[in-house]
Amino acid sequence: xxxxxxxxxxxxxxxxxxxxxxxxxxxxxxxxxxxxxxxxxxxxxxxxxxxxxxxxxxxxxxxxxxxxxxxxxxxxxxxxxxxxxxxxxxxxxxxxxxxxxxxxxxxxxxxxxxxxxxxxxxx
Numbered sequence: 001x002x003x004x005x006x007x008x009x010x011x012x013x014x015x016x017x018x019x020x021x022x023x024x025x026x027x028x029x030x031x032x033x034x035x036x037x038x039x040x041x042x043x044x045x046x047x048x049x050x051x052x053x054x055x056x057x058x059x060x061x062x063x064x065x066x067x068x069x070x071x072x073x074x075x076x077x078x079x080x081x082x083x084x085x086x087x088x089x090x091x092x093x094x095x096x097x098x099x100x101x102x103x104x105x106x107x108x109x110x111x112x113x114x115x116x117x118x119x120x121x122x123x
Contacts, residue, residue: 002026002112004096009117014088016121020081022096022114030054033099034072034079035110038092038119045095047105049081059105064090086121093118 008020022034035050049070050059058070069082079096094117097110104110 002098004098004112004114006094006096006114006117009094009119011120011122012086014086014121014123016086017082017084018086018119020083020094020096020117020119022079022081024077024079024098027098027112029077030074031100033101033104034070035097035099035104036070036079036081037095037097037107037110038090039095039116040089040092043092045107047107048094050099050103050105051079052102057103059103083119086119088121088123091119091121 003025004022006022033052036048037045038048039045047061051070051072055072067085072079096114098112099110101109
């Protein structure tokens with residue numbers, strides 16, 4: 001059974017930092033591009049960041065460039081999202097997802113999703 005489980009979301013003040021984790025099971029982790037998406041209340045889910053199989057290449061949404069860093073540990077089947085300088089507009093449910101594509105930034109390119117973790121940034 002393929003499963004992605006996110007953790008690390010909580011309430012944090014603006015300007016603070018959080019690190020989200022996503023542990024994968026039931027798939028050959030190092031063969032997948034891993035992505036992070038988020039969905040704010042009343043908005044569509046949007047791409048945040050992605051990291052390719054070996055971890056050598058990453059992609060970011062413009063809104064998080066310079067503040068967020070995606071990384072992965074293939075030995076631990078885990079992908080991380082380090083979020084710094086958080087803003088109230090970063091408040092959302094954050095999802096990790098797995099894609100067999102070499103490069104993926106669109107929802108339809110991801111076949112497996114976690115249940116999400118809530119990040120709330122207070123002003």
